[in-house]
Structure formats: C-alpha cells, structure tokens
Amino acid sequence: MNNKIKTQNARKRMISGASFFLSTFAGFLTCCLIQRFKLINPYILMVIMYVGINIILTASLNLINGYMGEFSVGHAGFMAVGAYVSSILTVRVFPVQHAQWFFPLALIAGGMGAGLVGMIVAIPSFKTRGDYLAIVTLAFNMIVKSAIENIDAVGGPRGFLGMSKLTTLPWIFVWTVLTLWIIRNFIYSNYGRGVLSIREDEVASELMGVHTRRVKVLTFVISSFFAGVAGGLFAHLLQFINPNSFNILKSTDILIMVYLGGIGSIVGSIIGATIFTVLLEILRPLEVWRMVIMPLVLVFLMLFRPKGIMGFRELRLFVPEQYRKAVARWRLKRKEYDAVS
C-alpha cells in the first residue's frame, strides 16, 4: 500500500515537473524567436529586459526584507560587484570571439563574487540584532561606489565599457525563471522555513533548534548572488556601467519594487518589478515630475496596503505540489492504512 502511494506521488511530481519544464521551454523558444526575427520594437524589447532584471533584483531582495524580515538597503552594491566582475571577465579575460559561450560563466562568476562579498557583510552584521543590518548595508553600498570610483583600472568614476551586447531576451528569460525557481525551492525547504520562523520570532526559532545565524548568512549569500547575476545582465545590456548606476538611489528603487509588489511573495516580486519599471517608462514624458509621482504612489500604497499588493500571499502556481498537498496525502495514506488493518 505504502509503495503504491509512493509511486503515485513520484508520478505526480514527474507530471508537474514535466509541465513546468515544457512551459519554460515554450517560453524560451518564444523569446528566441522574438530576438531572432525582431518581432517586437526594440524600445519595448529593452523595457521587457529591464523588467526581467528588476524581477531578479526584487525577488532576491524580498528574500531578506520580506521572507526573513530583516532590512537590507544596499542591494545595488551587490549588483555593482556582479556587474564589474562579469564585465571584467568578458572584456579582459575570456576570449572575445567566443564571448557568448563564456557569458553564463561570467554571470555565475559575478554572482559568486557578489555572494562572497555578501557573506563578508553578513557574518559580522548578524552577530547583533535589530537595525544594525540596515546601517551596515547602507555603508556597504557607499563603500562599493567610492571604491570603484577610485580604482583606475576599471575606469574609476568614468565607468567601464567595451562589453558586447550579450544580454538577450532568451538569457533574461532563463535567468529570471531560474532565480524564481531557486528562491521558491529555497523558501519551501527546511532552511526556508527557518527563514520564515526567524521573521516570526527569532528567539523561539533558535529554541526550536534552528541555527539562526547560519540560516541568515546563507539567505543573505543567496540573495546577493542573484543581485550579482542581475548586475551582470544589466552591464551586458547597457554595455556601459559607471559607479553612479549603483548608488543608493538604485537600492531605493529595488526597495520600492519589493514593498510595492508585496513582501514575502514571489508573485508580489514579479508584480512590483513589472509595475514599477513600466510605470517609470510611461511617465517618462513628465520628466522630473515622475520623481514626484512615484513617491506619491508609494505613500498611498503604504497608507492603504502596508504589506504591498500581494503581501504574504502567494499564487498557488508558486507553491510546490509536495508542500501544498502534504495534509491531504497524509489523510489518504492513513485511510488506506486503516483499511488494511
């Protein structure tokens, strides 16, 4: 009996896995076609790619600010590390004629660079509790910016260029899906539950056996890894980066996207990043005035929906099958067990 249910579960998991893979593949093919035959006007294509990058940034920051309930305000700093590391690799280290094949490697290296820096920031920050992290990440963002401004080898304040346009719609698609998939899996794993319990009550969490400091550092590293990847994608889309692209205002933009879409939610990250990016483009004719309208939108949002549009709510699509039906499966199993005995 037990085995029968086990194979049934395995089959169900395989079906949901296959449908996920097929729909992703279909999306990927569509992106390839759009890119290849230029089906969309280049400006809109550019906006779509920005949306993708912003989704990666928002979802990764949401991991810290939404799921874990800590407050990090220097996400652009990790983005900068990823952008510079991957750009240096594609321009100076990897052979130029094969650049597109080395691109994913450069992105991963950029992500790992950012992750490593994230670990260095996280370990001392999480030794104490409270608002400490906000101050440390704020300082970190400023340090990264001024450090890059003072390194002449990467162009200093003039910026760094020479990257070819390696970021294409299919790459954006793949990385966005991969990011969301990994973050979802992480949240619905043992460690993810640890992250949620830290948000709910850190003392109780520690007393239930959760190694809270390790979980916090791990979460922070994952988050900064994806910020680094997003930075790499950003650098190879714009083909030019300078320290000012990663200042505290950029971090604030990411924060706005997180709190607009909804904290502690993957759908929220998607919605927040999309609305924010598209709205900024639509409001472009207003020029400086859009910097008045965006904060106003945020003020009203905080007044009427303090947790964001999708705060703490999740679309069923983003909850793993195994997690969702644990109770129903257990009941079924008991029933069959009772029937036998």
Place this chain on the structure above:
Amino acid sequence: MPCLEVKNLTHYFGGLCAVSDFNLALETGELVGIIGPNGAGKTTVFNLITGIYRPTKGLIRFNGKNLTGLRPAAITARGIARTFQNIRLFNNLSVLDNVRIAHYAGMKYTPLEGIFQIGRFSDEEERISERSLELLERFNISELAETEARNLPYGMQRRLEIVRALATKPRLLLLDEPAAGMNPSEILKLIDFVRIIRKEFSLTIILIEHQMRLVMGVCERITVLDFGATIAEGTPEEIQNNPKVLEAYLGEEAAV
C-alpha cells in the same frame, strides 16, 4: 547521575541580581515546580538553562555534560525544550509549519539538495510532514493543520506550543506558566495533559506556575524563589505550610 544539575547559578542584569545561588538537581522522570511572586527570577532561570542568557556565575549540567556557553539551538539539540510565558508561536505560519520547524535539526539534507529538489529532499520532507501530522493527530490538532497559528483559540495555542516543543524530541521539558489565562476547568484538562505527555514521552519536567491548583496537583517537589534567592524547597505539603513562603506571597503581617 542526575538528569539536570544546576549549581550556584547567579545572574546579574547590570547591577540587579536576578538569580542568586540557585541550585537544583533533577532525577530523570521527576516533575518539579518553581514558584514565586512576580519578578522572583523564575523565567530568568529558564532563560539561563536554555542558553538565551549566559550566567554570570554557576554551572548547568545536563546528563553529565556542561551546557553553559552553548547556543540555544545546540542546547535544544541536546534534548531540552521549553514553552514561553507569553505564547511565542510563529503566528503567520500554519500549525503544521510550526511543528515542522521544530524538526529543523532532524532534517538530513543540505541547502543545495533543497534548492534543486534533488537527493534526500523529497523523502526527508515527506517523513517530517508525516511525523509532524502524526504528532498533531495525537493531540487532536491535525484537523487544524493548515490554519494559521494566530487563528487558533487561546487554549489550542497553548497546547500547540507544547506539541511544538515535543517535536524537538526533548528529554527535559520546561513549561513556563502553561496555565496563564486559563479557567479552572481548562486547568484540570492541562493537569491531565501534562501527566499524559510526561508518561508517553518519558519526560523530566520543570514547571513554573502561579496557579497553585496546578502546582500542588502535579508537582512532586517545589522550589520557591523570591528576589532571585531560593527561600524554600520541599514537597507540596511542606511548601504550603512554610511560613517564609506565606510571607513572600502574602506579606509579613498576614504570615503572622
């Protein structure tokens, strides 16, 4: 060898002495109560045993091994679990998740296996979900497994907190005012509940309580604290007639 041995435990908050020279020796299977007026240092003793605070002075030994200086999570892993005076559930998470989190240390897969959903991930998740649900079923909360913890009625929340503590597979359970806010009939139920879990999970229990009905009903031995100092020790009958205890609770004149 005693199960838990606390020797000369002393703790200062700045200049304030919260616990001074506290001693306690527990044999395996015993049920001991700690009582005392508000602010006597009872909860501080629990916080010291579970590693939330580091004692200024003193020794805590559990099954012969020194606990002082360990992280709370490490102490939990050694087999000490507790509940809180003011319920501290993970309010926005489901009842099932509350219990699953208590299995954190018992999960045997790495973050990478979790992120890519490979290796031991599926089997371990399944195993822990089932074990958590069986535990909930045992205490009649499985029907509410998918409810958010904050939506449970008060008495249920108290019970869930104990179940969650049991999920960490403790050998020593510390109950911090489990009857706070309960009416007499609920307290009678709680007395049964404590007796049942003690037997079924072969636990050693320390109980902090204000409700004399509960303390006198289940505890075999009682320690009385006042202003951080131990003022009396003994069986419930001895404590009931101890003039020092009456004085601490009712004031000097009443005792005379």
